[in-house]
Amino acid sequence: MSDYNFAYLDEQTKRMIRRALLKALAIPGYQVPFASREMPMPYGWGTGGVQVSAATLTPEDTFKVIDQGADDTTNAISIRKFFEKTANVGTSEKTEEATIIQTRHRIPETELQEGQILVYQVPIPEPLRFLEPRETETRRMHALEDYGLMHVKLYEDIARHGAIATAYAYPVMVQDRYVMDPSPIPKFDNPKMEMAAIQLFGAGREQRIYALPPYTKVVSLDFEDHPFDPSKAEHPCALCGAEDSYLDEVITDDQGTRMYVCSDTDYCESRRATGHIGTEGTQPEEVFA
Amino acid sequence: MTPLLSVKNIEKRYGARIGCTGVNFDLFPGEVMGIVGESGSGKSTLLNCLAGHLAPDQGSVTYDRTSTGPVDTVTMAEAERRMLSRTEWAFVHQNPRDGLRMGVSAGGNVGERLMAVGARHYGNIRETSTDWLGRVEIADSRIDDRPSAFSGGMQQRLQIARNLVTGPRLVFMDEPTGGLDVSVQARLLDLLRGLVREMGLSAIIVTHDLAVVRLLADRLMVMKDGNVIEQGLTDQVLDDPQAAYTQLLVSSVLQV
């Protein structure tokens, strides 16, 4: 079958998802149930994010996909291709050029602007899940703002490890009301969530959508005497010298030599293109030569 | 004096079966009320109606809330009722597993209520937890152990600490010493009695055990088939029972 509806999903499904998105935007941090559809890819591939993107894309949009910060992983490439084919939209690897960015596990380093939309792929939307397995009970806890348990988890972390050990999917309080799972982004990215762009979260298998309108208050949970620490890396990026970005450790030879480089590949390349070169870096033209 | 809890004409049915019916009493600040009766007589049903865990089909339960004065806890919003149950009330279950988080350390179990009402200083929470573990005779060194590593008696003491840490005014207990060895029971009773006196707690205690009642309760209610058949001062009821059923119960002819 080659004649898809625009962005693959039929109009009725997209309307249903848009209604869920609008509701989610009206109640920041609240998980809205939606009837997740089968997508022509496995659940682990971010079908929730893909459905949100499909319901949000217009023919004029420029679409970008990142997977752990990179535009060139198999996963990112296939989702990008999927929408090139089914929606015929323009795509870009440049954060500032994209109007819709679908992401798995990262927020781009380049500050997002008004008019942009960031779509997160979410595996487990319920931040209380590991503490309270009963869905009826977690819903009630959200409804009644009964969040003592969330701090119990942080307490246990400190009691066991001397510090809050949660490094990914670090829970946040949204607009002083709902505790939310920011998806498995590193806690380094948490402070960026107070941003100018719209943030939409889609969990396919769990059939939940939630959202943050622009400039929503997002506070990482902590204790007064163990304040939230986004933990910046100790090194600059070996390729572009950036000292403000999230770094991945890369092993560069079979002697186990390590190097730390930006996980956001677009950010790193843009910096090198404008002459910021780290200790191991080269101009991107030469890299691609 | 305003009663702390005023119970009027409470009834709870399970379909056609009566859980409890026509229950009336006032509990005054600092008083401990015992509820005894044979299995199936409606003790737990009544207690759960009073504590807001079950919605009664009839009647009112008026609680003298610190901030506002008397409020009907049956008709209040669930959010308010939950707030009461983690601040001014406490509930001790017969089975500690129902009242503890088995996957959370002892310190976390005790600290949960503090965090639920807004405590956000780890050091202070830990200090208060340590203090409370001490008060229920659990060594500091066990603070990071999970309750699954504790004996039944320790688990029950931990449950008590977890409940009392926020300084509640009214404690509901359903067979708090049930399922424990006799010697462990005695120690727990001693501890409970000390805490009740020291903190000036009001309490409603459901039990099969008349010894528990003798030791802890100022007043006593006897239930049978969902009805309260006799109530009064504990010594009076036990030493001079009026209802024929109570006479049997006290003379130990009936095994309750």
Ligand SMILES: Nc1ncnc2c1ncn2[C@@H]1O[C@H](COP(=O)(O)OP(=O)(O)OP(=O)(O)O)[C@@H](O)[C@H]1O
């Ligand atoms: N969930 C329920 N559904 C139907 N009937 C129930 C339910 N819970 C209790 N009952 C019935 O209500 C009556 C009172 O039960 P309840 O559990 O309150 O008694 P109890 O005095 O606490 O007994 P025990 O000493 O065995 O704990 C009994 O007839 C019981 O079978």
Ligand SMILES: [Mg+2]
């Ligand atoms: Mg019972």
Ligand SMILES: [Zn+2]
């Ligand atoms: Zn870089």
